Amino acid sequence: MNRKLRRRIEKIVGRDGCETAPEDLACYRYDAADEAAVPDMVVHPQGSDQVAALLELASEAGLAVVPRGAGTGLSGGSLALEGGLVLAFDRMNRILEIDTGDMLAVVEPGVVNRELRRAASASGLFYPPDPSSLNVCTLGGNVAENAGGPYGTKYGVTGDYVLGLEAFLAGGRRLETGGRNRRDVAGYDLTSLLVGSEGTLAVVTRITLKLLPAPRSRRTALFSFSDVRAAADAVSALPGSGVVPAAAELMDATCIDCVEKYRFGLLPAGAGAALLVEVDGDERSADSQLALVRELCREAGGNMFREAAGEDEAEAAWEARRAVSPALGRAAPDKIGEDVSVPPSQVASMVGEVREIAARHGLTIAVFGHAADGNLHPNILTDRRDPDLMRRTEAAVAELFAAAVEMGGTLSGEHGIGTTKARFLETALQDEALATMRAIKQSFDPEGILNPGKMFPSPLGA
Ligand SMILES: Cc1cc2nc3c(=O)[nH]c(=O)nc-3n(C[C@H](O)[C@H](O)[C@H](O)COP(=O)(O)OP(=O)(O)OC[C@H]3O[C@@H](n4cnc5c(N)ncnc54)[C@H](O)[C@@H]3O)c2cc1C
Structure with missing residues (x-):
């Protein structure tokens, strides 16, 4: 320069x-x-x-x-x-407004997710989208990735809370989308178009987010299973049971072992899998929902390992869940964290596929994720310095995506396409859908200046 x-x-x-x-x-x-x-x-x-x-x-x-x-x-x-x-965006990190009447917040993009959750909670309100990185990730990043998290099962993901945006297009033109309304069908839904656009269409500078009343009561419990398929079966049975848990997080044996190595005693050591389940509502409904989940887990061969006795124990269980990704990161020189999404009824099948792919390539692939939503994170423990291991890792990644797409799923449930998955995008999208997306990119950013090299398998016009 x-x-x-x-x-x-x-x-x-x-x-x-x-x-x-x-x-x-x-x-x-x-x-x-x-x-x-x-x-x-x-x-x-x-x-x-x-x-x-x-x-x-x-x-x-x-x-x-x-x-x-x-x-x-x-x-x-x-x-x-x-x-x-x-x-x-670290200098644009102000919460500009919490409006308890209309139950919304207006924030700058650099606000850390947890800061908004705290501020909302101080006003008796609730901002549900909670990526496991919530202590550090920003709301601008959450909007750009349409980030999810454990509470997606009942409460949806970031995009379900974005009411309006201020953004700037290439060249510096200001674009305002949506507003403060919970219902808004005036024209095309440009807010939804920008959500999940990964910084490739516009730069977001202000976000208006819907808030909810905080649930009155919640119950958090950990269940242990001898086998990850059994835990996945319990998850697959949830939709038909009438219970919509706030969260149902699956962790397999590798995840449990890795977390236990430095946060001892929080997870069921030695188990084949664990499910962290949270239900909420008023006191009675939370109790009866948990009783139903317990029954479902029992039928699938699981046992309750621990029910959190209060907020501190619930937070400790969540800390253990959030520690999975960093703990896996310490278990091998490198890890490739994937993010496939399948219909919830296919969770058990997808878990089976992951195991077969791991066995076929002689790899360790840990599985965890927002199982009740069908969003699984197979993490391959690998070593970038070992060409043979990396060749098998790359083959396994391609097979994971192919298996997800084959069962009606897709490449990413929440982490986005970015650069790491751009070459696979055309395997998941219909040709016309991909062409329409390219045309949208072209119309927003004709010179290809905004976040080049992301999302699309080849440059525009190629
Ligand atoms: C341990 C760990 C756990 C995680 N758990 C989850 C999880 O449970 N759920 C989940 O969805 N994700 C999860 N993630 C992924 C990540 O935290 C999310 O994608 C998050 O939304 C990224 O936010 P960030 O502020 O770090 O954004 P960055 O990583 O800095 O950027 C992400 C994307 O957003 C774009 N962007 C950032 N700010 C703006 C802006 N103002 N305008 C336009 N584009 C912008 C960037 O260009 C980039 O494309 C996890 C990550 C880690 C490391």
Whole structure:
């Protein structure tokens, strides 16, 4: 990047809002998908005007622009594959409003998910979408990935809560979508189009989110099973039982072992699988729902390991669940975390497929995930330094996707396509759907400046 351009950027965000030293840029080389790409510059805008000015300048100079929240993405979405500017939103992190009357929040994109949950809770309200990374990930990143999380089963995912957005298009044009209304069918649903667009269509600068009344009561319990198929059978039986749990999280034996190595005693050590179930509602309904879940688990061969006696024990059980991904990360030099989604009735079959694929390639593939939604995370424990192991890992990844698509599922339930799955996208989409998506990208971002290299299997026009 030449000095003149750098000066113009510094003029927009101030010198302390820019990073160009190699040691600073190195912090933005990775996200949680563990791919690597170095930007030319990282800028920290403060406010929509600065974002608009940066986008205008980037278009003029032909610079790529990559929005970035906390970099916890699991598909390489926030990496600057073609260099250019990373727009980091850590200085746009204010909760602008909590409106208890209309039950909504207005936030800047850099607000950390947990901060909004805390602020809503202080007003007796509830913001349900809770990716397991909630202590660090940002709401901008959640919107861009349409992030889910354990509470998706009953409460849905980020997109179910986005009422309106302020965003900026390539060139710096301001776009407002939706608003503060719970119902809004005036024109095309541009809000939904931007949700999950992974920073490839626009840069989000303000988000209006629906809130709910906090549930009065909840019950959290861990069930243990001798075998992961039995746990998956219990999950597959849930939809027909009339219970919609707030969450039903599956963890297989490898996950349990890895978590137990550094958070001892929280999970049923030695079990073949565990299910962490939470039900909520008023006191009586929560009790009766849990009794039904207990019965279902018993019929599938499971036992209750522990029911949380209060908030602290419930939080400890959730901490153990959130520790799965980091714990697996410590179990091998590398792990490839996947994110297939299948119809809930197919969870047991998908778990069976994962086991067969692991056996066929001589790999360890741990499975956990938001099982009641059919969203599973097969994690392959591997080592990038070992070419033979990586060849088998790559083959297993392709087979996992093929198996999910074969049973009516898809490539990603919540982590997005980014760079890691772009080459598989056409295996999951009808040709006309893919062509329509390319046309949308072309119309929003004709110069291909916004987050290039993401989502699509080949560059526009190729
Ligand atoms: C341990 C762990 C557990 C996780 N658990 C879950 C889970 O349960 N559910 C789940 O869904 N995900 C989960 N994730 C993945 C990740 O946390 C989510 O995808 C999250 O939404 C990313 O937020 P972020 O702020 O880190 O975004 P980043 O990783 O920085 O960016 C993600 C994408 O959003 C785009 N983006 C960021 N900000 C903006 C903006 N303002 N405007 C436009 N585009 C923007 C980026 O360009 C990129 O494409 C987990 C990750 C980890 C490491």
